[in-house]
Amino acid sequence: MSKRYDLIIRQGMLVCPDGVKKADVAVDDERIVEIAEEISGEAKETIDASGNYVFPGATDGHVHFNDPGRTEWETIATGSNALAAGGGVAYFDMPLNCNPCTLDAKNFNNKLAVAQRDSLVDYGFWGGLTPKNLDKLEELAECGVVGFKAFSCFSGITEFERMDDYTALVGMEKLAKLGYPLMVHCENAEIVSALTAQALANNKTTVRDYFAAHSPITEIENVSRMISYAEETGCKLIIAHVSTARAVELVTQARNRGVDVSCETIGHYLILTDDDVERMGTVAKCSPPIRDAQNQTKMWGKLFNGEFTFISSDHSPCDPKLKDGEFLKVWGGISACQTTLSSLLTHGYHERKVPLADIAKLTAQNVNEVFKIPGKGKIALGFDGDFALVDLNQEFTLQAEDLFYKHKASPYVGSTFRGNIIQTILRGKTIFKDGKVVSKPIGKHLRPLV
Ligand SMILES: NC(=O)NC(NC(N)=O)C(=O)[O-]
Ligand SMILES: [Zn+2]
Numbered sequence: 001m002s003k004r005y006d007l008i009i010r011q012g013m014l015v016c017p018d019g020v021k022k023a024d025v026a027v028d029d030e031r032i033v034e035i036a037e038e039i040s041g042e043a044k045e046t047i048d049a050s051g052n053y054v055f056p057g058a059t060d061g062h063v064h065f066n067d068p069g070r071t072e073w074e075t076i077a078t079g080s081n082a083l084a085a086g087g088g089v090a091y092f093d094m095p096l097n098c099n100p101c102t103l104d105a106k107n108f109n110n111k112l113a114v115a116q117r118d119s120l121v122d123y124g125f126w127g128g129l130t131p132k133n134l135d136k137l138e139e140l141a142e143c144g145v146v147g148f149k150a151f152s153c154f155s156g157i158t159e160f161e162r163m164d165d166y167t168a169l170v171g172m173e174k175l176a177k178l179g180y181p182l183m184v185h186c187e188n189a190e191i192v193s194a195l196t197a198q199a200l201a202n203n204k205t206t207v208r209d210y211f212a213a214h215s216p217i218t219e220i221e222n223v224s225r226m227i228s229y230a231e232e233t234g235c236k237l238i239i240a241h242v243s244t245a246r247a248v249e250l251v252t253q254a255r256n257r258g259v260d261v262s263c264e265t266i267g268h269y270l271i272l273t274d275d276d277v278e279r280m281g282t283v284a285k286c287s288p289p290i291r292d293a294q295n296q297t298k299m300w301g302k303l304f305n306g307e308f309t310f311i312s313s314d315h316s317p318c319d320p321k322l323k324d325g326e327f328l329k330v331w332g333g334i335s336a337c338q339t340t341l342s343s344l345l346t347h348g349y350h351e352r353k354v355p356l357a358d359i360a361k362l363t364a365q366n367v368n369e370v371f372k373i374p375g376k377g378k379i380a381l382g383f384d385g386d387f388a389l390v391d392l393n394q395e396f397t398l399q400a401e402d403l404f405y406k407h408k409a410s411p412y413v414g415s416t417f418r419g420n421i422i423q424t425i426l427r428g429k430t431i432f433k434d435g436k437v438v439s440k441p442i443g444k445h446l447r448p449l450v
């Protein structure tokens with residue numbers, strides 16, 4: 001008797017770690033159980049994917065859904081819906097800008113309760129590291145955080161204090177012992193705050209003034225210093241949203257001499273330039289800022305060299321009122337968690353011939369491997385049945401009303417993409433199809449195997 005599976009996706013172009021192949025894939029009890037040119041068994045549900053590509057569902061390693069506490073900016077419900085619309089099946093939520101921040105077990109559990117109720121897709125949580133919670137790292141580790149996040153400079157949120165040098169050194173010593181990675185937002189606090197104060201005092205608040213206050217050296221200097229602490233302590237270090245090719249070079253050199261350091265970049269550093277930001281205005285303000293076209297070209301070179309470990313969205317929305325004003329003064333953060341995969345297909349695959357298997361690694365596999373999340377991130381036997389079905393040649397122009405974010409604002413509204421996500425499947429269940437969320441929240445908590 002032939003087998004009866006929960007789901008078979010037939011004749012799609014599967015984007016597997018070793019390349020793209022036309023095959024059937026079967027899911028039973030949430031996991032991938034068979035991959036073959038033609039699967040003979042039957043299934044409760046069959047999807048004909050002929051003509052389409054089947055990617056592993058994406059995991060976004062860096063989002064700010066701001067829930068609980070700043071739900072007027074975004075929520076776990078709206079953020080996770082947006083993620084699914086972009087082919088996402090999981091995210092790791094930052095310890096800020098929720099309120100209270102995730103700095104101890106109590107507030108971890110508060111957030112967990114919201115996600116258990118509201119998250120469409122699977123979720124992991126970052127814990128924070130600040131001068132105030134060096135004694136809470138162990139309890140956060142026990143809660144199941146994926147890693148710890150710290151800011152070298154002002155975080156934008158007064159409750160989430162910046163990590164001074166003492167906290168960096170002692171924090172990394174502690175995390176090395178616990179076996180957890182530290183991700184750092186690297187910008188030199190003294191230079192950025194002095195230049196910002198000076199600019200404000202002189203009423204210089206334009207986009208170019210903002211760029212000048214956050215110049216490339218502020219990132220490069222701080223990356224190099226964080227690497228020194230990691231080298232000294234043996235702590236696993238991940239540089240957050242690296243924006244300059246020179247900082248990436250420092251990471252690669254350190255890794256080559258044996259330091260456990262890697263870096264994440266964000267779609268917008270590969271896709272937008274400083275001139276775009278000037279044209280678009282505050283909707284495209286983030287920190288570190290988006291750099292010039294020359295740097296961007298080098299960043300693509302770094303991607304081709306395999307120097308980025310994973311690509312996230314750094315989805316950091318806010319109430320639109322906080323984007324209204326002089327560039328230097330408004331909230332820094334870009335809404336982007338719905339468009340990462342389509343952006344990389346458009347600007348990576350179609351424009352620059354980045355192999356699809358590399359895009360799958362950067363958006364799904366590597367991030368789960370770095371954080372030791374078992375059974376997620378690739379199309380392989382035993383892994384979760386997580387897929388993004390993509391019409392690779394379908395073009396669409398993003399409209400504000402297509403966005404599932406709480407606030408329909410993003411620098412990508414009006415942009416034309418090539419590569420449309422037509423269906424997203426989480427552990428064998430369709431959660432998004434043809435422009436609509438089609439499931440209630442079914443996300444579950446992802447804990448690392450540390
Ligand atoms: N408080 C934030 O959300 N900050 C974020 N803001 C950005 N990237 O502009 C970040 O990740 O640094
Ligand atoms: Zn940051």
Ligand SMILES: [Zn+2]
Pocket residue numbers: 062063064094314315316
């Ligand atoms: Zn962020």
